[in-house]
Amino acid sequence: MCGICGFSGEGNxxxxxxxxxxxxxxxxxxxxxxxxxKGNYFGHxxxxxxxxxxxxxxxxxxxxxxxxxxxxxIYNHRSLRIALENRGHTFKTNHSDTEVLLHGYREWxxxxxxxxxxxxxxxxxxxxxxxxxxxxxxxxxxPLYYAQRxxxxxxxxxxxxxxxxxxxxxxxxxxxxxxxxxxxxxPAPRSIITGVSKLPAGHNLIFxxxxxxISTSRYWRFELEPDRKWEEKTEEAEELLxxxxxxxxxxxxxxxxxxxxxxxxxxxxxxxxxLSVAVNKGHVLRTFSIGFEEPSFDETVYSNSIAKLLGTKHxxxxxxxxxxxxxxxxxxxxxxxxxxxxxxVPSFLVCKLAQxxxxxxxxxxxxxxxxxxxxxxxxxxxxxxxRKVVPNLFHQNFSRLLEKIPVSHEYMTFDFxxxxxLSGLSYDGTIQNSVWLAPLTPAELSNLFGESIDIExxxxxxxxxxxxxxxxxxxxxxxxxYTELYLQNDILTKMDRAGMLNSxxxxxxxxxxxxxxxxxxxxxxxKFSGRQTKKILKKVLKPILPKEILDRPKSGFGMPVGKxxxxxxxxxxPTHFEGILDSGFVSHLYEDHMTNKSDKRSFLWAYHVLENxxxxxxxx
Numbered sequence: 001m002c003g004i005c006g007f008s009g010e011g012n013x014x015x016x017x018x019x020x021x022x023x024x025x026x027x028x029x030x031x032x033x034x035x036x037x038k039g040n041y042f043g044h045x046x047x048x049x050x051x052x053x054x055x056x057x058x059x060x061x062x063x064x065x066x067x068x069x070x071x072x073x074i075y076n077h078r079s080l081r082i083a084l085e086n087r088g089h090t091f092k093t094n095h096s097d098t099e100v101l102l103h104g105y106r107e108w109x110x111x112x113x114x115x116x117x118x119x120x121x122x123x124x125x126x127x128x129x130x131x132x133x134x135x136x137x138x139x140x141x142x143p144l145y146y147a148q149r150x151x152x153x154x155x156x157x158x159x160x161x162x163x164x165x166x167x168x169x170x171x172x173x174x175x176x177x178x179x180x181x182x183x184x185x186x187p188a189p190r191s192i193i194t195g196v197s198k199l200p201a202g203h204n205l206i207f208x209x210x211x212x213x214i215s216t217s218r219y220w221r222f223e224l225e226p227d228r229k230w231e232e233k234t235e236e237a238e239e240l241l242x243x244x245x246x247x248x249x250x251x252x253x254x255x256x257x258x259x260x261x262x263x264x265x266x267x268x269x270x271x272x273x274x275l276s277v278a279v280n281k282g283h284v285l286r287t288f289s290i291g292f293e294e295p296s297f298d299e300t301v302y303s304n305s306i307a308k309l310l311g312t313k314h315x316x317x318x319x320x321x322x323x324x325x326x327x328x329x330x331x332x333x334x335x336x337x338x339x340x341x342x343x344x345v346p347s348f349l350v351c352k353l354a355q356x357x358x359x360x361x362x363x364x365x366x367x368x369x370x371x372x373x374x375x376x377x378x379x380x381x382x383x384x385x386x387r388k389v390v391p392n393l394f395h396q397n398f399s400r401l402l403e404k405i406p407v408s409h410e411y412m413t414f415d416f417x418x419x420x421x422l423s424g425l426s427y428d429g430t431i432q433n434s435v436w437l438a439p440l441t442p443a444e445l446s447n448l449f450g451e452s453i454d455i456e457x458x459x460x461x462x463x464x465x466x467x468x469x470x471x472x473x474x475x476x477x478x479x480x481x482y483t484e485l486y487l488q489n490d491i492l493t494k495m496d497r498a499g500m501l502n503s504x505x506x507x508x509x510x511x512x513x514x515x516x517x518x519x520x521x522x523x524x525x526x527k528f529s530g531r532q533t534k535k536i537l538k539k540v541l542k543p544i545l546p547k548e549i550l551d552r553p554k555s556g557f558g559m560p561v562g563k564x565x566x567x568x569x570x571x572x573x574p575t576h577f578e579g580i581l582d583s584g585f586v587s588h589l590y591e592d593h594m595t596n597k598s599d600k601r602s603f604l605w606a607y608h609v610l611e612n613x614x615x616x617x618x619x620x
Contacts (some may be wrong), residue, residue, distance in 0.1 A: 002054055003027050003056070003071040003500075004123055004144075005161050006042040008132060009152030016041045022161040025334070025503050026071075034067055039210070040125065044069045044296065047359070047503055059098050062090075065127050070098045071157055072120030072142045075251040076533035080104060082116065085136075089595040110135070110204055113219050117251075117513045121199075123155060130209040139366070139511050140188065140201030143336070143496060147196045151212045157197075159336035160617075161195060169195070172619045177610075178449060178458050181440050185489045187461040189216075192337045193619065201488045222483045224469060224476050227521045231536040237526070240518055242540040248512030249275040252362055260358035262350055262506075263287040263314065264555060265302025267534065267541065267550060268364025273507055274544045276362065276469045278312045288354040288361070289313040290346045290354035293320045294560040306549060316355050319346050321422070321569040332612040334501055337489055339604035341437055342488050342559045347498035355504040364492050366510035369483040370519045372475060372528035373536050376436050379472045401610070429474070431455065434480045439606035461485055475524050553605055562601030565593060572604060576611045601612045 003026030006018040012036065020031055020043040027045020034042040044057040060067045074080070077097035085091065089103040097118075102110040105124055117143035124133045134155060136144050146155040149167040163170050171194040176186050183359065188198040195617035199205055202220040207213075230237040249272060253259055261273045274287055289305050290414040291300035300316055307314035327345055355363045355552060368374050406429060427435050435441055446453045456463065467485045490543050492508075509515070519527075526536040538550050562572045576587035593600040 002069075002071045003157040003161065004043070004045055004121065004122055005156035005158075006040075006069065006070050007152060007154040007165055008040045008207065009150070009154075009212075010039070010153065010167055011041060011134070011154075011165060013041070016043045018041055018044050018164040019156055019161045023156075023500075023572035024162045026157060026500050028503050030056060032057050034060070034129075035452070038209075041317055042067060042069050042123065047500075047505065048339065057098060059093075059102060061091065061102050061106070066102055066124065067127070068098060068101050068105075068122060068124045070101055070120060070122040072118055072122070072137065073097065073402070073505070074100060074116055074118040074120065075254075075512070076115075076117040084496070087491075089329075090417070105133075107189065110206075110219075112282060114323040119511075121157060121505075132207040132209065133221075134199055134205040134207070135204055136199045136201055138202045138222075138513060139492060141492050141508065141511070143493070144199045145191060145196055146199060146205065146214075147338075148212075149195070153207050153212070155244060159191065159193065160334065162292075163193065166444065168193075170617070172197075174580075175457070178445060178453070179461075179611070180340070181448060181603075181606060182336055182438055182458045183489070184437060184439055184602070185493065187485060188488050194375070201484075221468075222365070222480065222516075223520065224479060224524070225520050226476075226523045228523060230478045230521070230526070231523055234526075234583075238536060238540045241522070241536060244512070244518045245271070245509065246275050246278070248509040248515045249362065250279045251512070252507040253279055255360050258286075258357065259360040259362065260286040260288055260354050261310070262354070262361055262363040263289050263303050263307055264364075265289070265299045265304075265306055265549065266364065266552075267538065267545070268367040268510065269303075270306045270545050270549050271367075271537075271541050272362050272364050273306065273310055273312065273560050274541075275509075276291045277312065277508050285310075285312045286354075286357055287314045288350050289314065289316045290350045290353070291316055291318040292346075292560065293318060294563065297558055297560050302549065302552065306546070309546065312503050315353060315357070317349060321348055321564050321567070323349070324564070325352070328612060330501065331497075333616045335497060335609075335613055335616075338610040338613045339490070339493060339497070340603050340609050341494050342601070344494045344498060346492055347560055348501060351502040351504045352513075353508070355502045358504070358509060360505045361499070362509060364510060365495055365506075365508045366516075367534070367537065369491075370485045370510060370516065370527070371478060372524075373533045374482065376433055377475060377478060377528050377533060378531050380437075380478065384493055400525070422491040427455075428465045429477075429548040430463045431459040431465075433478060433486075434459055434536065437486070437604040445602075448581055449584075450582045457505070473477070473524070475528050479527070561605045562593070562599055564594075565601065565604050570604070570608060572608050572611055573577065576614070577609045581589055595597065 003023040008326040027047055032044045042058045053599055058067050058069050074097040074102045077100045080100045088266050091099055093099045113135055145158055145159050145162045147168055152167050154165045160552045162168055173192055173194040176190045181585035182184050186192055188200040191198050203218050205216045242435055242558040261276055263269050263273050273287055289303035317366040324345055327348055331348055442455055465481045467479050469476050495506045521607050530536050575583045589600045589603055592598045
C-alpha cells in the first residue's frame with residue numbers, strides 16, 4: 001500500500017519531491033523517483049506489504065520502455081505471474097505484484113484490468129507510444145486525483161499532494177459544495193477543488209503526451225444479473241457463496257507483514273474474523289474494536305463476546321468526547337476533502353489502535369451494499385404504501401407535526417428514523433436514498449445557498465445510478481445506488497483515509513471480484529425478503545456464528561455527535577462561510593438543535609467537518 005504522484009509538463013524534481021512529501025504516512029518504508037528529459041516525472045512512497053526486498057518503485061521493464069507506479073494489492077498476482085511466465089515473460093523480482101502489471105500490460109494491454117482481482121490505483125507510462133495510462137479498481141478502494149492546467153497534466157493519490165504542484169490553483173468548487181451537503185460526500189468524478197477530478201471507480205484514463213489530450217473510459221460497472229436457476233439450487237448457491245467468501249478471506253490474509261481483523265461484533269466483521277480463524281488454524285489472530293461511553297452507541301459487549309468465542313487476542317479502546325477532540329486535528333489536517341460520515345473518527349481510532357500491532361487489517365465493508373443490509377431497504381415497501389394513501393398536503397402537515405416530537409440524541413431512535421423517512425418521501429424515488437442519507441433536503445439546500453436548487457444537477461450521480469438498471473425493481477435499484485455511489489464515495493473513501501493516515505492497509509474480502517460475481521447472480525429474494533436483510537448470508541453463517549450475532553439489529557459505527565453539540569463539546573461558527581453560505585440559516589439550524597426543537601446532528605457535523613477542513617487547507 002503506497003502513495004503515487006507525478007506529472008507531465010511544467011515542473012521539476014523539487015515539485016515532485018514536494019508532492020511526495022505531502023503524503024508521508026502512505027509511504028513510511030521508502031520512496032523512489034523517475035524522470036526523463038521530456039518533462040515526465042513519477043514519484044512513489046511505499047508502505048511495504050508484499051515482497052519487502054524487491055518491491056521498490058517506480059518499477060521499469062528491463063528495456064526501460066514501460067514504467068509503473070502502483071498503490072494497492074493484486075490478490076491473484078501469483079496465478080497471473082505463472083500465466084505470463086508460460087507465455088515467455090521473465091520476472092526479475094521474487095513475488096512483486098507490481099511487476100505483474102508491467103508484464104501483464106505488455107501481454108494484454110489495458111485489457112489487463114479485466115484480469116485483476118484486487119484494489120489499485122496505478123500510473124503506467126508506455127514510452128514507445130507516448131501514452132500515460134491511469135487506472136482505478138472496480139469499486140474505488142484506492143484514490144486517484146488528476147488535473148490539467150494548459151499542457152501540464154498532474155496526478156496523485158491525494159489532493160494535498162496534487163495541489164503541492166505549483167500549477168494547481170486551489171479554488172472552492174461551488175457545485176461540489178452543494179453536492180457535499182446533498183450527499184454528505186462529493187461524488188466522483190468531482191472534487192472540492194475547481195478543475196480537479198477524481199478518476200471514478202472502474203475507469204481508465206489515457207493521457208496522450210503528443211496531443212496533450214485526456215480520454216477516460218469505463219472498463220467495469222457493477223451490474224445485477226440474477227439467475228433464476230439458483231432458486232431451485234439453493235443449497236448449491238449457499239455452498240458456492242460460503243466457499244467463495246472463504247477464499248476471499250484466505251487470499252487477503254496473505255502478506256509479508258502482520259495481519260489483524262476489525263471486529264465490531266456485527267455480522268460482517270464477525271464473519272471475516274471467524275473465517276480468518278478457520279484459515280489460520282493454530283495461530284492466534286489479533287482483533288480490534290472501538291467502544292463508546294454513550295451506551296446506545298456502544299457495541300463492545302458483542303465484539304468481546306465473539307472475540308472470546310473465536311479465541312482471538314482482542315484489543316478495545318473507548319471513544320469519549322474528549323478523545324474525539326484529540327483526533328480531529330490529525331484527521332482534518334490531512335483530510336483531502338470534507339466527508340460528513342461521523343464514523344470516520346472511530347474508524348481512524350480503530351486503525352490507529354490496530355497499527356500498533358499489525359500493518360494490514362481486514363474489515364467487513366461491502367456486505368451491506370451487496371446484501372441489502374441497510375434500513376432503507378426495509379422502508380421501501382412502506383414508502384410505496386404511504387405515497388398511495390397519503391395526499392401530499394397531508395404529508396407536509398404530518399411532517400411539520402412530527403418535528404414537534406421531543407428530540408433524543410441516542411443512536412437511531414424511533415423519532416429520528418421516522419423524521420428521516422418522511423424527509424425522503426417528499427421527493428422522487430430517484431433521489432430518495434440520497435435524501436435519506438443527506439445532511440439537508442433539497443428545500444433546505446436552497447435556503448443554505450440562498451438560491452433555487454437544480455435537482456437534476458445536484459443529484460445527477462444519484463439519478464444516473466438509480467436509472468441504470470433498466471428493468472430492476474426498487475430493491476435492485478437501491479442495491480445499485482448503494483454499491484455504485486455510496487460505497488465508492490463514502491465507505492471506501494472513509495476507510496482508505498482512516499487506514500492510510502495511520503500507515504495501515506485495510507482489505508475488504510466482501511469486495512473480492514470472484515465473490516461479487518457470485519453475489520451478482522443471486523436472486524434478489526436471496527438478499528432481501530419481507531423485512532429480512534442479508535437473508536442468504538445469515539443462513540450460510542449459521543454454523544459459524546452464534547444466534548445472538550446473527551439476530552441482532554444492525555448498528556452503524558456512529559458517534560453521539562448530536563449530544564456532543566448539545567452539551568457544547570462540539571461547536572461551529574455560523575459566519576465562517578459568510579458570502580458562500582447563508583449564515584442566518586446556519587444559525588437558525590444550530591439554534592433549533594441546541595434548544596431541542598429539531599435534530600440537526602447530520603447538518604451540524606457536515607458543517608463542522610467542512611469548517612475545520614477549510615481552516616487547514618485554506619480554500620475559498
